[in-house]
Amino acid sequence: MIDHVSVAVRDLTAAAAFYEAVLGPLGYTRLVERERTVGFGKKYPEVWLNLREGLEPIGPGTGVHVALRARDEAAVRAFHAAALQHGGTDAGAPGPRQAALGPYFGAFVQDPDGNKIEAVTFPAGE
Numbered sequence: 001m002i003d004h005v006s007v008a009v010r011d012l013t014a015a016a017a018f019y020e021a022v023l024g025p026l027g028y029t030r031l032v033e034r035e036r037t038v039g040f041g042k043k044y045p046e047v048w049l050n051l052r053e054g055l056e057p058i059g060p061g062t063g064v065h066v067a068l069r070a071r072d073e074a075a076v077r078a079f080h081a082a083a084l085q086h087g088g089t090d091a092g093a094p095g096p097r098q099a100a101l102g103p104y105f106g107a108f109v110q111d112p113d114g115n116k117i118e119a120v121t122f123p124a125g126e
Helices: 014-027 073-085
Strands: 003-009 030-034 037-041 046-053 066-071 089-099 104-110 118-120
Touching: 003 014, 014 030, 014 037, 014 046, 014 066, 014 073, 037 104, 073 089, 073 104, 073 118
Parallel strands: 003 046, 066 118
Antiparallel strands: 030 037, 037 046, 089 104, 104 118
C-alpha cells in the first residue's frame, strides 16, 4: 500500500493554490504547510508538494503520473474542470476507459509544472 506521493514544483505558492482547487472535488484539503512543502489529504497528508527551484517544466508524456480515487463520475469531472480553470492542461478528458483489470471512468490533467495527475472511479462493485 502506498502511504503518500511527493510532487516536485517550481512555485510552491502557485502549485498549492492549483492543487487546493483540483484536489478539493476528490475530498482532499490542505493539512500541512511548511516553508518548502505543502501536504494535502483526507485525514493525513497523502499528496505532498515539494519546492524545487530551477525545476524545468516537464514535457508531455514524461515525469510523474499520479492517479487518485474519486467517489463518482461527477467528482472526476469537477477535478478536470478545476484543473483547466486553474492553469492545468487537458491530458485526457473525463470519460470511460479500459484498464488492464477492467473498465473505469477517469480524467487526466497536467499541472502547470507538467506532472500528470489522474482522477479515477470504478463501477459499483469493482
